[in-house]
Amino acid sequence: RDALRASGLLDLSIPTEFGGQGASWSETLRVVRELAQVDSSVAHVFAFHHLLLATVRLFGQPAQWQPWFEQTARQRWFWGNALNPLDKRTTATAYSHWYEFHGDKSFCSGATDSDMLLASAIQQGEGGKLLIAAFPSGRAGVQIRQDWDNIGQRQTDSGSVRFDHVRVEAGEVLLNPGPLSSPFACLRPLIAQLILTNLYLGIAEGALREARQYTLEQRRLWPASLAATPNKDPYTLLHYGEFFAALEGARLLTDHAAAQLDDAWRQEAQLSETARGRLAVSIAAAKVAASRSGLDLTSRMFEVTGARATTAALRLDRFWRNLRVHSLHDPLDYKLQELGDWALNGQYPIPSFYS
Structure with a gap:
């Protein structure tokens, strides 16, 4: 602090x-x-x-x-x-x-x-x-x-x-305009949701960085592998390819939502319900992507680091623990329900303290 x-x-x-x-x-x-x-x-x-x-x-x-x-x-x-x-x-x-x-x-x-x-x-x-x-x-x-x-x-x-x-x-006491009283005031929960998204993404990026360092410096080659070195093992490369693709998609969605938030913030009282709704959809999509890719990576990172990486001294489990606790802030299922309502019915998420 x-x-x-x-x-x-x-x-x-x-x-x-x-x-x-x-x-x-x-x-x-x-x-x-x-x-x-x-x-x-x-x-x-x-x-x-x-x-x-x-x-x-x-x-x-x-x-x-x-x-x-x-x-x-x-x-x-x-x-x-x-x-x-x-x-x-x-x-x-x-x-x-x-x-x-x-x-x-x-x-x-x-x-x-x-x-x-x-x-x-x-x-x-x-x-x-x-x-x-x-x-x-x-x-x-x-x-x-x-x-x-x-x-x-x-x-x-x-x-x-x-x-x-x-x-x-x-x-x-914040009475005027008060909580969630206008499209602009309703940006508060969207800022919170995008903060969570960036936290999840940052945790996953940190986990990938530490996993990569461990793989390159300490990972041992499995005896059955036909590769000459651990960093050329085809299964290891496959996992890293999946990690990268998932995180790259989450990053692009997250940065796109942040750019939309900047635009909405500048509009202040002129912000429309439609513009606020579009932003809510973008942030929900980014949050789903960051949550899923992050939880997957922080769990599967041990498949590219190996059994020795589970030693308590490394504390590599902290990435999963932190992301798992934080991602339960509000149920991801309800974010997906909101996205489904938009995709099927063209209905924007209804403003609340969680959407």
Whole structure:
């Protein structure tokens, strides 16, 4: 975290007029993918930091997000996530000029060591209205728990947060335009989905790089092989050919979707439902390709590295564990269902926090 703060990359996506570097989404996501090749947990919290900045931009007013952008760039703030709209255990009680958040929230990626939190709660007495607010992580009543114990993405610290009667000021709640209120505001879930896609792709690229290095430097030739050296074994070459073809397709789909996102982001309030729908289809297709090719590669990489590569000292299993955990963020089957509805019926995915 401190290395990322010192790097200056936390203001990468912030416009230059607010002290940032003004990078496009394509540029920001390429950094995410490169980090994921080496450490997908670091890439995860870094990417979600920029997702949360985008969220306050899309759901809030300039009087809210502009000062937050400026302070993030100036103070090197790290943003953490406690939004998770599927976990409805946190409630909000409205008072005259403030709200009280109370309850628990799970899958809070990047909350540990963050400076700002983006949190959601269900407002009582308002028919289950979802409220989203941004406030300092160190506020009284915020308890960030160290209870993340999954098999992958271990350093994301995606555990739980407890809100014990936390006071949230009215100006910290993103009410206007609010969550998913327009085609432009509905870019938020698409940015999240494309972040996941780049994480999966980066993990797979990192796995391929390490597998290649091991094959070239340490792989032993199987006695039955007719090749002179391990790197000329026909079955080894076949596997690498399949890995390359699958990843190349996923890369092209992912970069195409990122270019579309850049265009949609520039349109702001002028973005149409149709343009948003086309982008959703492109991102869903890229996510399916990156998920499937990545899971296949991170599992089958041992077929080109051999039995000795399963030693715990190499930790080559980390690629599969990280990708397997992260790819369960939302079921791939439902992405395929959305793509099928588009391919068969011409129906764009219906905006939600997951599409």
